[in-house]
Amino acid sequence: MRRAAGFTLVELVVSITLAAIVLGFAGMLITAPLQHYDLQSRRAELADSAGAALPQLQGDLRGALPNSARVRRNGSFVALEFLAAVDWVRYQGSPGAPFTTSGTFRGIPVPFTGTGLFLSVNNRGTGIPGGDAWTPGGSLSAVGSSINIVAAALPGEQRVTVTPAPAFTADSPRRRAYLVSGPVTFLCNEAAGTVSRYTGYSLASAHSARDTHAELVAAGASVRLLAQDITGCSFTAGAASQWASQVVSVRFTASRAGDLFEVADQIALENLP
Numbered sequence: 001m002r003r004a005a006g007f008t009l010v011e012l013v014v015s016i017t018l019a020a021i022v023l024g025f026a027g028m029l030i031t032a033p034l035q036h037y038d039l040q041s042r043r044a045e046l047a048d049s050a051g052a053a054l055p056q057l058q059g060d061l062r063g064a065l066p067n068s069a070r071v072r073r074n075g076s077f078v079a080l081e082f083l084a085a086v087d088w089v090r091y092q093g094s095p096g097a098p099f100t101t102s103g104t105f106r107g108i109p110v111p112f113t114g115t116g117l118f119l120s121v122n123n124r125g126t127g128i129p130g131g132d133a134w135t136p137g138g139s140l141s142a143v144g145s146s147i148n149i150v151a152a153a154l155p156g157e158q159r160v161t162v163t164p165a166p167a168f169t170a171d172s173p174r175r176r177a178y179l180v181s182g183p184v185t186f187l188c189n190e191a192a193g194t195v196s197r198y199t200g201y202s203l204a205s206a207h208s209a210r211d212t213h214a215e216l217v218a219a220g221a222s223v224r225l226l227a228q229d230i231t232g233c234s235f236t237a238g239a240a241s242q243w244a245s246q247v248v249s250v251r252f253t254a255s256r257a258g259d260l261f262e263v264a265d266q267i268a269l270e271n272l273p
Helices: 009-051 054-062 213-218
Strands: 070-074 077-092 099-102 112-114 118-121 146-151 158-163 176-189 194-199 222-227 230-237 247-256 259-268
Touching (some): 054 247, 077 230, 176 213, 194 230, 213 222
Antiparallel strands (some): 070 077, 077 176, 099 158, 112 146, 118 176, 146 158, 176 194, 194 222, 230 247
């Protein structure tokens, strides 16, 4: 009578042990790349969060009114505010009374009449008596002034009338007049971990009146969320200058699940007084 073939208990134990070893090594080979991929994905998402506000901020600042950037921290809020310039043109004569331009405004359709814009000449920076565009009257036309722009007698020139006529205290060294649409704020809320952009609100001379979400919304601002997971912000506005671009330094820190990412940039306001 033939005995049935099979495995002995020793052979079975050895086989199971070898299989476990092989599966363990296979698991290690598969797990390591997966963990690395997950780590890289988290870091990429974190980098996107940290840098999400930068493109918008860079574009807005480069077209801002010269010397108009100002920075303020109020607790967990860090506010960067500046005046958005629609366009600029060189002027002839005094820009206080009706004046003729050398060149044309390209950022608005002409003829133009409206009360939603400001005219600015020779803004010299925050706190300069008679030269601070945040205080209308010295280098910025009054709130609610009517601006009328029409074609002038000669091609390539325009006639600009502001009512009531502004009393600008000093000529621009480059004889430039700027059309300004109003203030813009990039507000970092470190407590909420967000960076948001605020537009369409009323101008205030004191930055302390526009340095929180509640104050900006109460002033009529529209809000757009730009970045999340932000744990730290830093804005620095360089000194105002009549002959060089004002420079703004920006730093955002983002954190998630123990990972930390930081982005920084320096942005020059390309317009000059």
